[in-house]
Amino acid sequence: MNIEELVTKAEKFNKEEIQKYNPDMEFLYNISYNAGIKLAKKYKADENIVRIALAMMDSKLPEAQHLGTPKQHISMSSSATKKFLEEATFLNAEDKENIIKCVEEHHGVEKFYSIESEVVANADCYKFVHPKGIFYYSSMLGRRLHDFNKELEQLEFKLNEKHNTISLPLAKEELEPYYKFFQKAIDEAKNSI
Secondary structure (H helix, E strand, C coil), X not given: CCHHHHHHHHHHHHHHHHHHHCCCHHHHHHHHHHHHHHHXXXXXXXXXXXXXXXXXXXXXXXXXXXXXXXXXXXXHHHHHHHHHHCCCCCCCHHHHXXXXXXXXXXXXXXXXXCHHHHHHXXXXXXXXXXXXXXXXXXXXXXXXXCCHHHHHHHHHHXXXXXHCCCCCHHHHHHHHHHHHHXXXXXXXXHXXX
């Protein structure tokens, strides 16, 4: 096995988990994947590490949601990543640790383990701040919750959670105007008519 085969295997694992528990999530994964590749190129991060981490970071989120424990998805994804990397004997310990940290830190931390970890966390923000992601997520919430006020509350929570995670200048430049627009729109929706 080589690095390209490992990337393909990680992406396949993620897509199988999504298809098993929540096919809607593939659209959001593609948003973070595309953003992650762009950010990796801009910040000279290891694209293969980023691609593996992007595939693994939420790989267990569909199952965690299915089990009613979505907050456990980071620890579940971290465990799955550690097990997944056992077969990658060609990777050194530092690269394996980097991938695991990317998964564990994708909701943001005070100090990122690596540029790859920071890229992955920032790429995840596009799912909930960029218009393509927020509109899709909103439609998912509508199908799941059937309660406008709860949908709005969850949308605002994710918007702010991810806005607070953004740390890379390019991500800030691209996402800040959207954040302000959507926060204003949510405030208006909560307070009007």
